[in-house]
Amino acid sequence: MSDSENSGSESDSSDEENNDDFMLFRDEQEIGRQRILAMFEDDDDEINFDAYCYRFEIYVAKNSVFEGENIGLTTAVVLNLTKGIENMGHILYTDNFYTSPILAYNLKSRGIGIVGTVRKNRKGYPKQLADVKDRDLRRGECKWMMSDGMLALVWKDNRLVHLLSTVHQPDIDVVSRRNKQGVLEDVRCPQLIKDYNSNMGGVDRNDQMCHYSKSAKQYRWYMRLVLKGLLWCIFNAYVIEGHVIDHKPGRGRARDFQQFIDELVHSLVGDNRAIRKKRKRPSVDVEIPDRLLDIGTHFPTTEDVDSTNHTCVVCTKKHHVYSNANGGVSRKDNPCKLTKTIFKCSGCATYLCVKKGSTCFRDFHTKVEYWR
Structure with missing residues (x-):
């Protein structure tokens, strides 16, 4: 992009703004687990994060759907998995394996927001932020740059964290952190960081809930795929049930996923029971003395x-x-x-x-x- 963009830094003492170039992201060269998790929205407009598996794609080493667009395989995977939810106000939360400026640009053009950590060596990421050293910022300080509604930000907590968002402004909030003496203290924190921490982690939770007990070596690859797909279906049904039945009532035991599986199995089996056949000696025409x-x-x-x-x-x-x-x-x-x-x-x-x-x-x- 050739337009002039806004950049800035934030510290405990002052706020500054200046103009600088924020070039757009152009490249991706990595590939990973090709699965995306969706979020549901409650009636009170508060985000309810359920680790619902919206769509998944089997990794086949080459994705030809977006061939010729020169966007990289990880970007193509995310764009392929987000088909059907364009221009519906969804926000995608990703880790630094997937997040890149080119992905943010493509999702923004499809009406999908993105928030995620980003690797500072991604092509197109602002060099001014990538060059920030740990010693340049104190805890709670941050620097940011914006371009056409995309915010790139580096914030220091215990270490530097680089993030990218197409749905945030560089607003500052406060979080509690423990200092070296173990005492809680207020630390300035961008709203972008708080939203990311609140909504990230669905992949890990889904993997935890849909984990089968036996080792992967005990199954052939197609059986692992069938079992994983079956567990995803069951867990998705559990999530949907949670929008009809409160899984965490005010009193009593919470309804967990294992209880849901037990009731599902009993409802499918019903009153049917396997009849155990008794083995009999084969009959012969002549009686054996x-x-x-x-x-x-x-x-x-x-x-x-x-x-x-x-x-x-x-x-x-x-x-x-x-x-x-x-x-x-x-x-x-x-x-x-x-x-x-x-x-x-x-x-x-x-x-x-x-x-x-x-x-x-x-x-x-x-x-x-x-x-x-």
């Missing part, structure tokens, strides 16, 4: 005092089946021989063959028709 169950209790055993005149049950069954099937073949010609054994099953008390090449014990406990 008891001897095929709990095979772990069946072991071949012998007794010290026992007769040796015992025939294997399996061999006997095979012998009779073959004999009946072949017209009463003689024992000598029957290939299924009757085998003597001293071993019996500890669970079934049945005598069975336990010798090399014999499968009688296994067949008896694993086959329904063990003679086959």
Whole structure:
């Protein structure tokens, strides 16, 4: 801008005004978290800061919406997120990551105010204010410059603070601060600083309220996005409810966000309860004999005092089946021989063959028709 602008300084003893050049901001080269928080307004025209998430944008490393305007990515992000609220009297509060003269100029042309801390090395920020040293000002003193309704200001508290606003004049108020001895004292403070401190912090509060307990490493990126979006929706509903129901009544416990979530879950679930299905043994056509169950209790055993005149049950069954099937073949010609054994099953008390090449014990406990 080539017009002459007003600049000034403020101290405890005197106020001064002089003319100087305040060049407009032209550049942005940084990028960050692409989300913006909106504010609601009560009926009594007092600002009610709720950390309501108005709109968010996923960071994709390149924003082509404002390509060709040479405004920088962070400025483009803010302008994109503020679409739809132009010329409605909204004021945007930003930190020094986003605030710049070029952003202030673009928002002002869209009818949106901006208040925020600014880095003194931003292009277009007044060099006269950027060069101010800590030793140049005492606590409570400030210097400022204005250009076309934009106020640039540096104020010293414990350290220098640089701010930019398109909705303020260099009005001075008083705040309480503790000195080195710990005693409260009044310190002169621009109204711009007080408004910024009163309205800033929504991003931090929203992050705190919409934080999911598990580590981000436990979720894939798309699940983190879904969960975060769901939490934003729930928190926005909680904020809207606060304009119908007083969350902080004069008496009784305040209605917090966790209580809202609990009631929301119960209202969605209702009387529905999950039915736990009982696992049943699959049915079979043939009833399974008891001897095929709990095979772990069946072991071949012998007794010290026992007769040796015992025939294997399996061999006997095979012998009779073959004999009946072949017209009463003689024992000598029957290939299924009757085998003597001293071993019996500890669970079934049945005598069975336990010798090399014999499968009688296994067949008896694993086959329904063990003679086959």
